[in-house]
Amino acid sequence: MVVCKCRKATKLYCFVHKDPVCGGCICFPEHQICVVRTYSEWVIDGEYDWPPTCCFCQAVLEEGTSPQTTRLGCLHVMHTNCLVSHIKSFPPHTAPAGYICPACSVPVR
Structure with missing residues (x-):
């Protein structure tokens, strides 16, 4: 688990901004088209198509x-x-x- 900017625990991670995101913050415009996966997927392979x-x-x-x-x-x-x-x-x-x-x-x- 990682902690989002809003201080909620989350498993999700924005590959583009390299920030943890929770279920609420994923809806913000800056994450509208971002590649979001689990933090463990980022640790294993942080590659993504952009x-x-x-x-x-x-x-x-x-x-x-x-x-x-x-x-x-x-x-x-x-x-x-x-x-x-x-x-x-x-x-x-x-x-x-x-x-x-x-x-x-x-x-x-």
Whole structure:
């Protein structure tokens, strides 16, 4: 565990800013498209691709641009409209728990 700037204990680490981030601070604009993983993943391998890409359409994500982004529970980032398209691609009878991340297949919820 590491301590976020807001003094909360967390396992998450921003690879870009090299700072611990908690679940609340990850929503701040400065971390909107950052590569965020666990601190232990940073210690093992701190390499990451920059600039990040949408895990659905593979377009480069840029800070402050018009398309909004959404960070999934698995910490992948994608355009919000890509997330909506991805969810609509599932059969209509799919329960929300059946929606998965296009990059890692972890449930979205």
